[in-house]
Amino acid sequence: MSKKEIDEISGVETTGHEWDGIKELNTPMPRWWLWTFYGTIVWAVIYCILYPAIPLINGATPGILGYSSRGELAKNVAAAEEAKAEFVTQIEGMEVGAVLENSELTRFAVAGGESAYKVYCSQCHGAGASGAEGYPNLNDDEWLWGGSIDQIYHTIAHGVRYEADDETRFGEMPAYGEFWERDQINATANYVASLSGLEHDEAYLDEGKTLFEENCAACHGENAGGIAELGAPDLSNAIWLYGGSVEAIAAQIRDPQHGAMPAWQERLGDATVKQLAVYVHSLGGGQ
Incomplete structure (x- = not known):
């Protein structure tokens, strides 16, 4: 039986393995760590028996408790x-x-x-x-x-x-771009913009007001306050569904968008x- 070799510096027994002059010390894992490791193995086996764990083609092993998160x-x-x-x-x-x-x-x-x-x-x-x-x-x-x-x-x-x-609920605004000239659309857009204090061109207001009263007031009201029964919005406040600028208002008059x-x-x-x-x-x- 070969004699155990003891490392001179550390005083610890070696395993006999040596590589490039370096010897391996025989320092096994602490017992508490080993028993903890063995315990996790036992726990894993018990878990696989009790609960779904091992993947199969169309599911997993059901486990004897029949539990599933679903x-x-x-x-x-x-x-x-x-x-x-x-x-x-x-x-x-x-x-x-x-x-x-x-x-x-x-x-x-x-x-x-x-x-x-x-x-x-x-x-x-x-x-x-x-x-x-x-x-x-x-x-x-x-x-x-x-x-x-x-x-x-x-x-x-x-x-x-x-x-x-x-x-x-159903209500639609006609596309005035089909029968109005560009200046008429711009005039009406500027007038509507003025009702809520948006930036606008004063030169268009008189014509825009006339066009609004003759064509738009029937749905939006004489004061442009809107009519809920028709789904016609209030044009006198600062709330705009498709943009609050003269350009956006003109686009809506020309070819209106209708949400659903x-x-x-x-x-x-x-x-x-x-x-x-x-x-x-x-x-x-x-x-």
């Missing part, structure tokens, strides 16, 4: 649905305005409406409902089709210019639409 999620969702079923049933059976008269239902509807808004509405109106060019801001007091709870509900339920719904919104009644159900209406109404701009 199954757990389904249980949690079912429990949440059961917990809110009573409130949903109440909301379905009442007019949307009556929801606001019940503080408990209002809180529930606002929370549910906010969740639905983030999924279905934020892509167009923004995460904070502040809108963007072509997409209305839902926080202010300007409403194309009216901002009462019933009007908001109708707009969400039946959409805007959504031909598949017979009760959709799908009807959500059939897709989401009446209870969710009512919750959305209550949430939007609660943002601060609801009338």
Whole structure:
């Protein structure tokens, strides 16, 4: 039996391995580390037996406990649905305005409406409902089709210019570029710009006012304050859906853009639409 070699400097036994004059010391891992390592192996084996772990072609080994994160999620969702079923049933059976008269239902509807808004509405109106060019801001007091709870509900339920719904909101502005001269469009655009204090050319105001009264007042009102029943916007404030400049206004007169919104009644159900209406109404701009 060969004699153990002891390193002169460290006083530790060597393994007998040597490379380029360097000898390997025999310093095994601490026992606590080894037992911890063995314990993780045992734990891994037990876990593979109890829970889904080993990948297969169409899934994984199920484990004897039959647990799955998807199954757990389904249980949690079912429990949440059961917990809110009573409130949903109440909301379905009442007019949307009556929801606001019940503080408990209002809180529930606002929370549910906010969740639905983030999924279905934020892509167009923004995460904070502040809108963007072509997409209305839902926080202010300007409403194309009216901002009462019933009007908001109708707009969400039946959409805007959504031909598949017979009760959709529908109103269109004619393209005046087809029968007006360029100067007439510019005159009207400058007059409209002047109503909200935008930069404009004073030389166009008289002609623009006459053209507006003869062609535009029927929809936008004599004072250009808009008519919600027609979806005609107020032109006397600083809120502009497609840009607030003479050039942008002229472009809209010449060849107007008309946004559209799908009807959500059939897709989401009446209870969710009512919750959305209550949430939007609660943002601060609801009338």
